[in-house]
Amino acid sequence: MIELQTEELIMNEKKLTMTSSDYSSLQEAVDKAKDHTTIILDSEIYTEGLVISKPLTFVGQIDSIIRLHTNQIKIKGTIEVCFEQVTFDILSHHYDAAIKVYGSKLICKQCKFKSAIQKRDLFSCLWVESGSFILDDSKVNTHTDFVKIINGEILELKHNELDFKNGKISIETHGMKHVAVIDNRILSCMNLIRSTKTTQFTFDNNTVNASQEQGLNKPKFILVDGLEHGDQFSISNNTILAEREIYIVVSNSLSINRKILITNNEIHCNKDIRSRLTLDHLQGLLVLEGNQLQTGHLLLSKCSELVLKKNVLLSMSLHELKQIMATDNRFLKHVMIDKIHHVDFKKNHVINGSNDSEAIKLSAVDKLVFEQNKISSADHGITLLNAGDNLEISILKNEFLSCRNRAINIASTMQKKYLKTEVNISKNVFLRNEKSIYIDDRNLKACYVTENYFAENKEAIVILGGKSTSSIKVKGNYLDNSNQKIELRSAQMCSLSHNELSDSRLSVRGCDEIVINGNHFDKGYYSLGKSYHNEVSIKAGGCLTVSHNVMLTGKARHEKKEIMDYLNIAAYERNSAINIFNNKPLEGVRKAKWFEVEPVKEEVFYPDGSLLSALSYQIDSKQNLSEMNIDDVMKSEFFKIRDALVSIRDSVVSVNIKDSLSLIITGFEIEIFEDKDSNDIYRFIVKSNETVEMLKIYTTMADETDTQTEERIVTVLNNYKMVLDQLMSKRTENDQDVLNAQLKLLENLL
Numbered sequence: 001m002i003e004l005q006t007e008e009l010i011m012n013e014k015k016l017t018m019t020s021s022d023y024s025s026l027q028e029a030v031d032k033a034k035d036h037t038t039i040i041l042d043s044e045i046y047t048e049g050l051v052i053s054k055p056l057t058f059v060g061q062i063d064s065i066i067r068l069h070t071n072q073i074k075i076k077g078t079i080e081v082c083f084e085q086v087t088f089d090i091l092s093h094h095y096d097a098a099i100k101v102y103g104s105k106l107i108c109k110q111c112k113f114k115s116a117i118q119k120r121d122l123f124s125c126l127w128v129e130s131g132s133f134i135l136d137d138s139k140v141n142t143h144t145d146f147v148k149i150i151n152g153e154i155l156e157l158k159h160n161e162l163d164f165k166n167g168k169i170s171i172e173t174h175g176m177k178h179v180a181v182i183d184n185r186i187l188s189c190m191n192l193i194r195s196t197k198t199t200q201f202t203f204d205n206n207t208v209n210a211s212q213e214q215g216l217n218k219p220k221f222i223l224v225d226g227l228e229h230g231d232q233f234s235i236s237n238n239t240i241l242a243e244r245e246i247y248i249v250v251s252n253s254l255s256i257n258r259k260i261l262i263t264n265n266e267i268h269c270n271k272d273i274r275s276r277l278t279l280d281h282l283q284g285l286l287v288l289e290g291n292q293l294q295t296g297h298l299l300l301s302k303c304s305e306l307v308l309k310k311n312v313l314l315s316m317s318l319h320e321l322k323q324i325m326a327t328d329n330r331f332l333k334h335v336m337i338d339k340i341h342h343v344d345f346k347k348n349h350v351i352n353g354s355n356d357s358e359a360i361k362l363s364a365v366d367k368l369v370f371e372q373n374k375i376s377s378a379d380h381g382i383t384l385l386n387a388g389d390n391l392e393i394s395i396l397k398n399e400f401l402s403c404r405n406r407a408i409n410i411a412s413t414m415q416k417k418y419l420k421t422e423v424n425i426s427k428n429v430f431l432r433n434e435k436s437i438y439i440d441d442r443n444l445k446a447c448y449v450t451e452n453y454f455a456e457n458k459e460a461i462v463i464l465g466g467k468s469t470s471s472i473k474v475k476g477n478y479l480d481n482s483n484q485k486i487e488l489r490s491a492q493m494c495s496l497s498h499n500e501l502s503d504s505r506l507s508v509r510g511c512d513e514i515v516i517n518g519n520h521f522d523k524g525y526y527s528l529g530k531s532y533h534n535e536v537s538i539k540a541g542g543c544l545t546v547s548h549n550v551m552l553t554g555k556a557r558h559e560k561k562e563i564m565d566y567l568n569i570a571a572y573e574r575n576s577a578i579n580i581f582n583n584k585p586l587e588g589v590r591k592a593k594w595f596e597v598e599p600v601k602e603e604v605f606y607p608d609g610s611l612l613s614a615l616s617y618q619i620d621s622k623q624n625l626s627e628m629n630i631d632d633v634m635k636s637e638f639f640k641i642r643d644a645l646v647s648i649r650d651s652v653v654s655v656n657i658k659d660s661l662s663l664i665i666t667g668f669e670i671e672i673f674e675d676k677d678s679n680d681i682y683r684f685i686v687k688s689n690e691t692v693e694m695l696k697i698y699t700t701m702a703d704e705t706d707t708q709t710e711e712r713i714v715t716v717l718n719n720y721k722m723v724l725d726q727l728m729s730k731r732t733e734n735d736q737d738v739l740n741a742q743l744k745l746l747e748n749l750l
Helices: 026-032 630-651 655-666 678-700 707-728 733-749
Strands: 007-010 013-019 037-040 050-052 056-059 065-068 073-076 080-084 087-090 097-102 105-109 112-115 124-129 132-136 139-142 145-150 154-158 161-164 169-174 178-182 185-188 191-198 200-204 207-210 222-227 232-236 239-242 246-253 259-263 266-269 275-282 285-289 292-309 312-327 335-346 349-352 360-371 374-377 382-386 392-396 399-401 406-412 421-426 429-431 435-440 444-450 453-455 459-464 471-475 485-497 505-517 525-527 530-532 535-539 543-547 578-581 589-591 617-619
Touching: 026 037, 026 050, 087 097, 124 132, 139 145, 154 169, 178 191, 191 200, 200 222, 222 232, 232 246, 246 259, 259 275, 435 444, 444 459, 459 471, 505 678, 543 678, 578 678, 630 655, 630 678, 655 707, 678 707
Parallel strands: 013 037, 037 056, 050 073, 056 080, 065 087, 073 097, 080 105, 087 112, 097 124, 105 132, 112 139, 124 145, 132 154, 139 161, 145 169, 154 178, 161 185, 169 191, 178 200, 185 207, 191 222, 200 232, 207 239, 222 246, 232 259, 239 266, 246 275, 259 285, 266 292, 275 292, 285 292, 292 312, 312 335, 335 360, 349 374, 360 382, 360 392, 374 399, 382 406, 392 421, 399 429, 406 435, 421 444, 429 453, 435 459, 444 471, 459 485, 471 485, 485 505, 505 535, 505 543, 543 578
Antiparallel strands: 007 013, 525 530, 589 617
């Protein structure tokens, strides 16, 4: 007869309580209890097995122990069984599990689990099949695997002290809908969790001490493989103290709506111990934020979108992603990025101490935005291998410091017929690098190097294009006194404008059109008893224009024109296409220190709002400052050309030539200077001067010319009008190619 101790009404149901001491065995109490009965255990050791097939609650007292040796606890049916304040003492066991649950929900609160070393390799304290297991506010001390659960609903471990020793896998799940390990203190020297085919997974707010491993080869500390369709995955706010390597692997998620969060985790270990976080074949959004893994490697492969923010990592390797956004991270070694459509890399700090690998290596990337990063490297800074893809590269506002090879290294791995690669390198600082910018890319369509600062580099800029490279532009850069080299090769159009060049060595060759204008060449330097100056060497090119530069005085090696020391164009192939004009001598100008604010008599800024506008100059008040304003000089040339055309139109006899000139003069408006590239305006002014000279020759020989000569002149003027109209219009990228072609045609006609 069951003795009822209390009877009360809770939630409109009767709660029954009974004591086990009224029965000859605990199993007898279980058999005679009604559903939802609470059985009070005595302070004794129970050594019998149990079979439970009804919803019951077991509440222990001080030293209430269930000892399992040759016996098991089996829980069957769609029921809920709860143990509170009970100690499970598992000795050397004959079965593969001490507690087995089939289709039921097992809850353990404030319990203790103790397990001795077992002879069976696959032994676990608990085996749960098609059921659930919840462990709350309990203590576990095992020398075996703790729980294996398959095809179930819930595995939840919260607020526990878990001491796992010697086993192969402490927690193993398969086919679970929800796995949560939250706010536990864990001591583990084995694989902690292996979870496969899981819908929801959470590992948050845990403190883990991973002690030295015993006999396991490259253990995976946490392995989550095969995430089923769902929207929740989190490994966050954990602290891991590691005496061994830590491997965390998450792989195979097909849900595009899933958000995978790995945030604010810390792994502390000896600097010689390496950890690894591997993410593989994951769809949806991956967010890694605030993780401190100073000795950790991050490996990602075949994932969708990655957001990487405020992490500290030893290194990172990414392969086959759609998009990555990395911001405010710190990498203590190197970064490898391969086959990613869009890379957004901003405000990161990369310190590479390895002399056999790049700080950052990218290959097969479609679009790169590299902005406000700080890079130092014992080898290359950033290397980008171009396989001929539709590549857009923007490298903006970065610092490259003490790279012992190339700070920026861009090279092609294969050549394609249709080139779409564009490179923009702007507003960066290059300090104490072996080579700052080195581009050797046959797939290069256009390259723009603007408003950068170079100091103490052996080579500042080396750009080697291909036969189809349309444009190389170097504009508004500042080169400090250190005899730095600039080398530009193989482009249809090569422009060097509005740069501050101190003791630089410039080499240009193999370009169809070369424009060197608006630059400021500072004084030479003195080294080892020998004086050096700026040197410009130009070989094997088309039309050359050197104009509106502020240079050292001296005699050139070509036509005895006063320009600057060491302008080497003796080997230039097309001497007739050389235009050298309006270059000013360097007199009365003293350069102030870089970005140093100091009182000056008057400030003069270089045009176009370039980086040079930040440079102040101390200038003799007697100097005519307007001479240094390049735009004013251009406008003056512009009006002189229009006045000359008006004068020729009024004097020419041919009606066809007069009509063509009238159309040109009508379109000659000052608006040509608004929002236009100054390099294009320079080229236009050069061709205009050549056109005026041609017309002046015609007017002096008009009586001797024939109809064919007149037709040729009209053809030149019609092409000149097309160039003018193109300059006056708002141009797209394709229009720039048209303008280049028209200017080339005008050059040939002239």
